[in-house]
Amino acid sequence: MEGKEGFIEDLKRRCDNAEGELKKARDELEAESWGLVKTNEAIKVLYRELDKKNKQLQTLDQLKTNFINTASHELRTPLTVIRESISQILDGIHGRISSRQREFLSICLEDVDRLKRIVDDLLDISKIEAGEFKLKKENTDIIELVKRVIVYFSPKAKGLNLELRVNFCSEALLVCIDRDSMIRVFYNLIGNALKFTAKGYIEISVTQSPEWVECSVIDTGKGIFEDDLLMVFGKFQQFSNAGVSAEKGTGLGLNISKSIVELHGGRIWVESTLKVGSKFTFTLPANSKIAEVKDAEENTSS
Amino acid sequence: MDKKIFIVEDNQDDLIIAKRYLSHAGYAVVFSTADAAEGVRKAVEEKPDLVILDTLLPGATGFEVCQQIRQGCGGLGPKIIITTGSIDAVDAVKARKMGADDYCAKTSDCAPLLEAVKRIFSEG
Numbered sequence: 001m002e003g004k005e006g007f008i009e010d011l012k013r014r015c016d017n018a019e020g021e022l023k024k025a026r027d028e029l030e031a032e033s034w035g036l037v038k039t040n041e042a043i044k045v046l047y048r049e050l051d052k053k054n055k056q057l058q059t060l061d062q063l064k065t066n067f068i069n070t071a072s073h074e075l076r077t078p079l080t081v082i083r084e085s086i087s088q089i090l091d092g093i094h095g096r097i098s099s100r101q102r103e104f105l106s107i108c109l110e111d112v113d114r115l116k117r118i119v120d121d122l123l124d125i126s127k128i129e130a131g132e133f134k135l136k137k138e139n140t141d142i143i144e145l146v147k148r149v150i151v152y153f154s155p156k157a158k159g160l161n162l163e164l165r166v167n168f169c170s171e172a173l174l175v176c177i178d179r180d181s182m183i184r185v186f187y188n189l190i191g192n193a194l195k196f197t198a199k200g201y202i203e204i205s206v207t208q209s210p211e212w213v214e215c216s217v218i219d220t221g222k223g224i225f226e227d228d229l230l231m232v233f234g235k236f237q238q239f240s241n242a243g244v245s246a247e248k249g250t251g252l253g254l255n256i257s258k259s260i261v262e263l264h265g266g267r268i269w270v271e272s273t274l275k276v277g278s279k280f281t282f283t284l285p286a287n288s289k290i291a292e293v294k295d296a297e298e299n300t301s302s
Numbered sequence: 303m304d305k306k307i308f309i310v311e312d313n314q315d316d317l318i319i320a321k322r323y324l325s326h327a328g329y330a331v332v333f334s335t336a337d338a339a340e341g342v343r344k345a346v347e348e349k350p351d352l353v354i355l356d357t358l359l360p361g362a363t364g365f366e367v368c369q370q371i372r373q374g375c376g377g378l379g380p381k382i383i384i385t386t387g388s389i390d391a392v393d394a395v396k397a398r399k400m401g402a403d404d405y406c407a408k409t410s411d412c413a414p415l416l417e418a419v420k421r422i423f424s425e426g
Contacts, residue, residue: 035395038405042392045407045414050389052410 065126072123079119083112121252125235128259135178135263142175142182142213142284143168146204149186153194162197167205175213175284181260188253189217189280197221200277208286212266216281223274232270233258257282305423306350308380309334310341310367312359316387316408320354323412329419338362346374352422354415356408357386365393365400372401381422385415 086109088094090102097105127133150164157164186204193202200220207214224232236251261268261282272278307329311317321331332350335341338359345353353371355364364384371379384397387408394405403422406414 031398032395035393035398035405038394038397039392042386042394042405042407042414043389045409046387046389046392049407049409 061129065129068122069126069130072119072126075119076116076123079112079116083109083116086112118252121256124256125252125259128256128263133259133263135181135260137176137178137264139174140177140179140182141172142177142206142215143171143173145179145182146186146206146215149183149190150204152187153190156194157202160194160197161199162194163201165201165203167203167207169207173206173208173213175286177264177284178260181263185257185260185282186215186217188257192253192280193217193219193221193278197277211286212283213286214281214283216279218277218279220277223276224270224272224278225274229270229272233268304330305352306348307331307419308341308345308348308350308353310336310338310353310359310364311356312336313356313387316356319410320412320415323416324419327416327419336360338367342367342370342374345371345380349375350380352381352383352419354419355382355384355402357384357391358388365396365402368397368402369400383415383418383422 197219203218205216235255265285266283268282357364381403383404384402397405404418406418
């Protein structure tokens with residue numbers, strides 16, 4: 001009998017234990033389930049909040065773009081008038097001026113030009129951001145284009161005792177590009193290279209693969225700090241390692257260049273080693289040949 | 303009777319917003335601090351009706367503060383809501399394990415927090 005009672009007691013105790021454990025497990029499960037529901041809820045709310053903030057930022061950004069656009073237009077007109085007036089005085093149209101007056105007016109003209117470049121850059125940036133920067137693409141000989149840019153920079157390079165080298169894959173190379181915009185990219189890249197190179201050379205190379213035309217501007221300048229490499233294409237970025245030339249940039253040139261290259265369907269990047277030099281490379285789709293082949297096919301079939 | 307609310311929050315903007323919305327809804331925030339240790343001490347000593355904790359505090363997390371308040375009060379103590387403004391820090395399962403009564407996201411209109419506060423006080 002005693003054995004039987006003991007067995008029942010033991011069974012009862014085990015049942016109680018199991019029930020306790022079951023309750024504990026159920027409570028834990030409930031807590032877990034509550035936590036998961038609340039987590040899910042909080043994440044949803046936070047994503048909605050992020051979305052709301054993002055929209056507010058976009059509106060602010062649009063307001064900023066509109067402001068820059070309007071301000072730039074308003075600045076451009078008086079600047080043109082000032083520039084023209086100073087030029088006329090310097091040209092002697094309104095009488096003789098002393099060398100001292102000429103010196104001061106020349107400084108004025110330089111700064112007016114710089115201001116004009118900034119205004120032009122700001123206008124372009126606002127157009128790019130508003131999606132209003134339109135390319136007038138046509139088949140253009142990029143080698144001839146680069147040669148023209150080099151002619152412009154030659155006296156300056158000579159004055160700085162820097163060699164301008166070229167490395168072209170062929171005599172002529174047709175690419176479907178917006179001529180004026182592309183000249184601007186080369187101006188920016190070569191202009192920067194001249195600014196930051198004290199001795200050595202600047203090499204402009206144009207090479208071609210079946211799909212891409214690759215253009216590079218290589219210099220033997222001071223190079224760019226690794227931390228700066230990621231930011232060189234950002235807006236208002238000025239290189240921290242001061243250059244040889246006194247001419248100050250707007251800090252917008254590389255940002256505009258990047259946008260122009262990307263609008264052409266290309267890519268731009270930079271490689272640099274401190275005290276060795278930098279290499280800016282951009283690609284353009286080699287699509288003009290494809291366009292020619294298509295034209296030829298259409299002509300044959302008709 | 304007015305309910306006593308404490309807030310432990312290091313972001314001044316978030317604190318101002320929470321105080322403004324809570325007072326507008328008729329609640330009184332009688333004490334606030336950015337210091338986790340001070341928050342624990344005051345909550346244990348004064349036993350308010352509710353403590354609202356931010357998740358990311360200097361030197362401690364809201365989860366840790368919650369657990370310390372519970373331990374300090376011998377397992378009971380004030381009602382506790384943990385809030386977060388960072389998606390990376392969302393973890394209501396942990397909040398419950400540490401003894402929080404409710405958990406919600408921080409928003410610019412404080413709607414989730416106000417709902418949680420109302421729910422807690424209506425439950426008694």
